[in-house]
Amino acid sequence: MPKPPPLPGRRWHLPSALAAELDPDHATRNGRPRRTARDWAVDFALFLIAVGVGLLGAEETTKDPNIPYGLEVADQWIGALACAAVWLRRRWPVGLAVAMVPVAFVSNSAGGAGLVALFTLAVHRPFKYVAWTAGASAALSAVFFWLRPDSEVPYLVAVALAVLLTAALVGWGMFVRSKRQLMVSLRDRWRRAETEAALRAEQAQRLAREAIAREMHDVLAHRLTLLSVHAGALEIRPDAPRAEVARAAGVIRESAHEALQDLREIIGVLRASDGGDESGRPQPTLAALDGLVSESREAGTKVTLDNRVSDVSAAPASVGRTAYRIVQECLTNARKHAPGAEVAVAVSGAPGDGLTVTVGNPAPPGDVPHVPGSGQGLIGLTERAMLAGGRLDHGPDGNGGFRVRAWLPWG
Template identity: 70%
Template sequence: MWAARRWWLPSAVADELDRDAGSPGRSRRTARDRLVDFCCFLAAIAVGLAAAQSLDHRADLPRALSVADQVLGALSCGVVWLRRRHPLALAAAMVPVGFMSDTSAGTGLVALFTLAVHRPFRYVAWIAGTQLALLPVHYKLRPDPDLPYLGIIAFSAVLSLSVVGWGMFVRSKRQLMLSLRDRARRAETEARLRAEQAQRLAREAIAREMHDVLAHRPTLLSVHAGALELRPDAPREEVARAAGVIRESAHEALQDLREIIGVLRAGDAGDEGRPQPTLAGLDTLVAESREAGMKVALAQRVVEPAAVPASVGRTAYRVVQEALTNARKHAPGTEVTVTVTGGSGHGLTVHVRNPPPDGEVPHVPGSGQGLIGLTERATPAGGTLRHGPTPDGGFEVRARLPWD
């Protein structure tokens, strides 16, 4: 369909649209160009024939000048076919030719129109201004037998200005078409980039949420399963307790996974499922870790903890959860200290620290995405999160969250 429509567009517009579509512009003329060129050729011939008939009725004009005038007019009609390739050169050449030959007036007008379509106004102003300045001299030397001197000058000036105005209108219309096309292309590109960015942010949010929700439970499973593997002769009560923790952790992980999958399928977070954790859930989180065999000391010194915004409390919960998970994997058997302080107007500070582990710790795979995700949670809200080893060989995570 585009190939068929291209033949009826101006070549300049068609080449620009080809470049927009990703294909190289073709310089060959379209069917529309050939039709317009043929019409301009006929118009130049028609004006030349009319001027030739006027020359035949002028007895004061020598026969040699009349023949020379018509020869120049015929040659100028032939160069109309070059108007698209060399519009400025043709228009400049037609200024002296038009001054010497009345039958080339049609070609002069066509050249002036082509110049106005394909070149900036400064070139049109110079050529048209020169032609208008030569009109009084031309008609003084070769007066028109049918019209008065001032009348023929005014008629020629109006005709030339009309041709220039028409050409500038065509040029502005083409530029507007290309401008609208360019703006539409930029809008499509920006919309595609916004969509890609939204998809990327959504994927990052989903990955961060799944890591925060699910990483804690499988770590408990891994720790207790490893303990059972290393101590197959453990007392029955200890084995039963570890199996209960494994069962409960697996159940909670499956429940969290079902909720996340349900949200993804629905495409809307909604209000279904269990509520998101807040600062009040730290006691339950610490108790859960203690049941798994961890040593955790929790110190909450928060003024009016019930007034903590939900988003701030949820981020603080995730920080503690991720820090406990990392301590369980990389420093088993150590006592983890969790300190939460702050108040309204002063911000909320979360500090989780663990000493170095005793002896060699088995390698536990980890990608560090949890701490990266926590940083992505804290930074956009105006908070900060720092983590790293301590001088004694331990590890600490310190987060400061805004609380207006």
């Protein structure tokens, strides 16, 4: 597989072989061009064509009794040098074609080299260069046959054949150029599509990783916070009553078990070939809020729930899951940053009006121990609400407390 090209916005470079074929100067900017075996074969074939046509021209010159012997020898020497110059056609196509116009005019033996040079110019350069050179060659052919008339072919027929041959060479050369440009364009598009596909795959993987990271944070942070809070309570109060110690240990055990179950669920999603959930555990919905609040109460958090949703079972699964995660993260943050404060959870909404979730707590009643946190939870909640088509606002309530308010669409 070829190496992908640079990203969009940077200059695209054509493959070296095709770039050198369309633009010989491209390959000579940093050194002499390196010809492939195909290039050598094409150059040798065109050289043989130039020599063959030149020999026919030399034979016609020999048969003409009006041409002195010295001019015949000079004509043949000029034709030989012109055929040798064909090997320079890739490096200087314009200069060679322009030089061959007067050379072919004075030498019959250089006619083949002139045809090859014109064809090369049509292949490697735009039409504006070809038009001037081909026009000059066609005009000089009329003068050539006027000065050296053919005894077997009428003047007008000879001129018409020369012009037709020139037009055919130009057309053939332009066809080859267009075909090569099409190949370059198709290859460039293929390489660009390959790069864009790789970028899309990378972006999809990044979005999937972000979604997995957000899900892991929302799911595990709640369980691990319970573990941290109750383990810290046992550490601070080793002389607590036996019943309270047993209750805290039970909460720790239950939270650890649920954390492991949630972790297995996420790993099952990662391992699923179709991106589904192999664990078989249902995702939380709006109806699971009562269980979440009860769990928080059992863990020692004071929580009140005001659920005014007209029909909980009618709420879309994605909206209910997003609302559940918002409440879960808010309860986790309240437990960490406002221990002992009563958390008020209010949920209201109906189809067509949207779902509104409000979670707030007053200032904590006592000192708050330092709990490490990065604020990624609230950032993740904001992103989750935006992905669901809603919005989320959070901040102090003005009385020392904190409030989170989210609105989610419910069509």
